[in-house]
Amino acid sequence: MSQVPFPRFNARAMADDGDDLQFCSTCAFSHACLSQGMDKAALMDLHVLVEHVGPFHAGDRIFSEGDAFDAIAAVRAGTVKTCVTERDGHEHVLGFHFPGEVIGLNAIDGHRYPCDAVALDTVMLCRFSFPKMSMLAARVPGLQRELFRLLSRDIGRAALLAGDWTADQRVAAFLVGVSRRLAARGFSPNRFQLTMARADIANYLRLAPETVSRVLRRMQDTGLLAVDRREVQLLDRAQVDALAAPVLRE
Amino acid sequence: MSQVPFPRFNARAMADDGDDLQFCSTCAFSHACLSQGMDKAALMDLHVLVEHVGPFHAGDRIFSEGDAFDAIAAVRAGTVKTCVTERDGHEHVLGFHFPGEVIGLNAIDGHRYPCDAVALDTVMLCRFSFPKMSMLAARVPGLQRELFRLLSRDIGRAALLAGDWTADQRVAAFLVGVSRRLAARGFSPNRFQLTMARADIANYLRLAPETVSRVLRRMQDTGLLAVDRREVQLLDRAQVDALAAPVLRE
DNA sequence: CGAACACTTGACAGCCCTCAACGTGAGTGG
DNA sequence: CCACTCACGTTGAGGGCTGTCAAGTGTTCG
Numbered sequence: 156m157s158q159v160p161f162p163r164f165n166a167r168a169m170a171d172d173g174d175d176l177q178f179c180s181t182c183a184f185s186h187a188c189l190s191q192g193m194d195k196a197a198l199m200d201l202h203v204l205v206e207h208v209g210p211f212h213a214g215d216r217i218f219s220e221g222d223a224f225d226a227i228a229a230v231r232a233g234t235v236k237t238c239v240t241e242r243d244g245h246e247h248v249l250g251f252h253f254p255g256e257v258i259g260l261n262a263i264d265g266h267r268y269p270c271d272a273v274a275l276d277t278v279m280l281c282r283f284s285f286p287k288m289s290m291l292a293a294r295v296p297g298l299q300r301e302l303f304r305l306l307s308r309d310i311g312r313a314a315l316l317a318g319d320w321t322a323d324q325r326v327a328a329f330l331v332g333v334s335r336r337l338a339a340r341g342f343s344p345n346r347f348q349l350t351m352a353r354a355d356i357a358n359y360l361r362l363a364p365e366t367v368s369r370v371l372r373r374m375q376d377t378g379l380l381a382v383d384r385r386e387v388q389l390l391d392r393a394q395v396d397a398l399a400a401p402v403l404r405e
Numbered sequence: 406m407s408q409v410p411f412p413r414f415n416a417r418a419m420a421d422d423g424d425d426l427q428f429c430s431t432c433a434f435s436h437a438c439l440s441q442g443m444d445k446a447a448l449m450d451l452h453v454l455v456e457h458v459g460p461f462h463a464g465d466r467i468f469s470e471g472d473a474f475d476a477i478a479a480v481r482a483g484t485v486k487t488c489v490t491e492r493d494g495h496e497h498v499l500g501f502h503f504p505g506e507v508i509g510l511n512a513i514d515g516h517r518y519p520c521d522a523v524a525l526d527t528v529m530l531c532r533f534s535f536p537k538m539s540m541l542a543a544r545v546p547g548l549q550r551e552l553f554r555l556l557s558r559d560i561g562r563a564a565l566l567a568g569d570w571t572a573d574q575r576v577a578a579f580l581v582g583v584s585r586r587l588a589a590r591g592f593s594p595n596r597f598q599l600t601m602a603r604a605d606i607a608n609y610l611r612l613a614p615e616t617v618s619r620v621l622r623r624m625q626d627t628g629l630l631a632v633d634r635r636e637v638q639l640l641d642r643a644q645v646d647a648l649a650a651p652v653l654r655e
Numbered sequence: 656c657g658a659a660c661a662c663t664t665g666a667c668a669g670c671c672c673t674c675a676a677c678g679t680g681a682g683t684g685g
Numbered sequence: 686c687c688a689c690t691c692a693c694g695t696t697g698a699g700g701g702c703t704g705t706c707a708a709g710t711g712t713t714c715g
Contacts, residue, residue, distance in 0.1 A: 241651060249564060263557035289550070293543045300539070306556035307513035313563035314499060319611040319704095322671070353694060361569040363672050368695055384680085384694085401491060569672095572703070603662060613704050618663055634662085634712085 200291055201298065206282040207231070211274035218259070222268045226282050227259035233278030234350040237270045238358075248359040250312075251275075251351060253336050259285075260306055275350045316360065320402050325360040326370045327398035330380070330387065345389040450541055451548065456532040457481070461524035468509070472518045476532050477509035483528030484600040487520045488608075498609040500562075501525075501601060503586050509535075510556055525600045566610065570652050575610040576620045577648035580630070580637060595639040 211217055211233070220239060235252040249270055252258050262268045263285065292299040316325065338344035349356070357364040374380050379395055381388040389395055396405075461467055461483070470489060485502040499520055502508050512518045513535065542549040566575065588594035599606070607614040621632050629645055631638040639645055646655075 239654065241654075247568060261557055261560040264554045264561070265557075269561055289546070289553070293546060293549060296539070296543060299543060299549070302553070303539070303556065304514045306553065306560065307511055307515075310511040310556065310559045310563055311514070311519055313560055313567065317563070317567040317611065318497060352692095361567065364693095365673085365695080365697095366671060369671095372695075404489065404491075614661090615663080615665095615705085616703060619703095622663075 201295075204283055204287055204291065206284075207279065208282050209277075209279035211278040211280075213274060213276050215274045215278075217272040217274060217278070217280070218268050219271050220268055224259065224262035224266050224268055225286065226284050227257055227262075227288070228280040228282045229257050230254050231279040231281050234275040235278055236273045236275050236351065236355060238273065239270045246358060248355055251333075251355075251359070253333075254340055256336075257305055260309055263306075275355075315402060315404075318402060322360075322362050322366050322370050323373070324398055324402050325362060326356075326367060326374070327395050328402035329356060329360055330389065331396060331399040331403065334389065345392060347387060349385040349387060451545075454533055454537055454541065456534075457529065458532050459527075459529035461528040461530075463524060463526050465524045465528075467522040467524060467528070467530070468518050469521050470518055474509065474512035474516050474518055475536065476534050477507055477512075477538070478530040478532045479507050480504050481529040481531050484525040485528055486523045486525050486601060486605060488523065489520045496608060498605055501583075501605075501609070503583075504590055506586075507555055510559055513556075525605075565652060565654075568652065572610075572612050572616050572620050573623070574648055574652050575612060576606075576617060576624070577645050578652035579606065579610055580639065581646060581649040581653065584639065595642060597637060599635040599637060 208228070209231070217228075217235060230252050232254055235258055237249045237252065237258060239247045239249065241247065252272075258272055259268065261270070288298070288302075292302055315328070320328070333349070334344045334347065337347050353367050354364045357367040360367070362370075371380075371382050374395075375382050379389075379391045381390055399405075458478070459481070467478075467485060480502050482504055485508055487499045487502065487508060489497045489499065491497065508522055509518065511520070538548075538552075542552055565578070570578070583599070584594045584597065587597050601609075603617050604614045607617040610617070621630075624630050624645075625632050629639075629641045631640055649655075
């Protein structure tokens with residue numbers, strides 16, 4: 156759990172990046188970058204803005220609550236957990252962030268990060284200076300739209316788990332959510348590895364770890380899925396979807 | 406519960422508006438409008454953008470889930486409830502919006518309103534065309550910053566009630582929140598009228614109406630507050646604050 | 656005055672948390 | 686190769702908070 160500063164641009168890391176175009180296609184800003192409306196000069200400006208940082212390793216702190224905010228970041232590889240720590244030391248998991256997703260948006264108001272971000276495995280990031288990005292957004296309507304859209308979407312997402320759902324509905328919604336987000340990156344939607352511990356899942360869903368265990372056991376016994384340690388296989392996708400539907404509002 | 410379209414600018418209503426400057430000082434965009442950095446021409450542009458709409462009356466629908474999104478609105482007077490209706494007809498209250506606060510921000514992503522907005526009493530609004538406001542924001546850095554800030558803040562707010570708090574903590578946090586927001590508009594922080602029904606409060610807090618009743622009764626019995634129908638008086642502010650503190654992260 | 660509605664109060668049950676013990680797999684050192 | 690350790694996960698028993706159901710009270714409005 157070593158403290159790692161949010162490092163600046165690392166020339167060595169970038170040299171290893173491989174195909175930048177392919178990278179962009181999975182990035183949260185791909186819509187903005189690749190939209191036909193955006194002129195070449197602006198696109199170049201955005202790419203110059205990017206700083207590739209990492210790797211972070213499991214347990215590394217990417218930023219901490221209270222740190223001065225000056226950048227948002229897109230996850231390029233790995234999984235990031237965002238959480239807050241109560242005064243009594245108890246931790247609240249706010250969310251998990253997979254490749255292509257953006258962290259730090261909730262820090263714009265307040266100019267400080269309102270939560271910690273922790274790497275769950277080996278994480279690579281693309282860092283964007285927010286002041287610079289704001290200036291660019293003023294010149295590039297497509298980028299401004301994209302930022303507004305990402306921010307707006309997170310408002311709705313945060314409200315999803317606020318309902319008074321049962322433990323089964325919550326777990327099902329979590330699994331469906333992970334499945335969809337991984338599938339969007341080309342992974343198998345019905346068989347995947349969870350990168351986070353049971354305790355993290357439980358904490359995120361506002362359940363006890365024991366309850367998550369019991370729900371997974373019950374779902375396995377009824378043939379909805381197969382679980383082997385952190386590998387999950389959705390056997391009866393229709394049933395799981397049906398359980399998750401009210402939570403996801405479908 | 407009559408269906409009312411989101412009306413266009415009403416010249417008669419505006420004629421009754423009184424002091425526009427005072428109005429602006431309580432508006433969510435006052436920071437943007439009154440900031441010294443904003444040039445006169447841009448300020449005028451923003452004012453021209455405003456359409457005063459209303460009045461809406463208790464039960465009137467301001468917009469409905471699925472309506473095409475083209476405007477956000479600042480509440481000028483009254484209280485607005487935002488909510489979604491499940492397939493089974495059950496309603497989920499997402500939030501209450503007091504004068505000076507903005508509704509519609511969560512509609513930017515998706516281009517449709519993701520929830521209903523209902524007037525709880527007599528409501529007056531200031532309507533801003535979002536496409537026009539975006540264009541203006543590109544020219545006026547202060548306005549773009551303000552929009553980013555409002556969006557970012559709502560992400561954090563939505564996550565507040567997602568924790569696994571007790572009924573007492575939830576009710577206390579609700580009362581403290583209302584108190585602060587009303588106080589910011591110049592009302593008494595320790596004695597105020599709730600504009601929403603118990604059922605709406607309970608629904609918003611994910612509790613049963615009976616539980617809200619019981620908690621209020623208990624708090625009254627222990628001297629924390631006095632309740633008379635919808636009038637609430639905070640008698641032991643320190644205790645109520647202490648109960649609400651973990652929910653509000655203080 | 657009566658009806659509709661909002662709110663309150665009480666009894667009971669159910670879901671999930673807490674506490675405790677046990678099982679399992681990965682890493683380590685002998 | 687095996688024993689040990691430790692973190693993680695699972696399983697079981699019991700209790701508390703809150704939801705549900707039901708009935709009663711008070712207020713507003715026609």
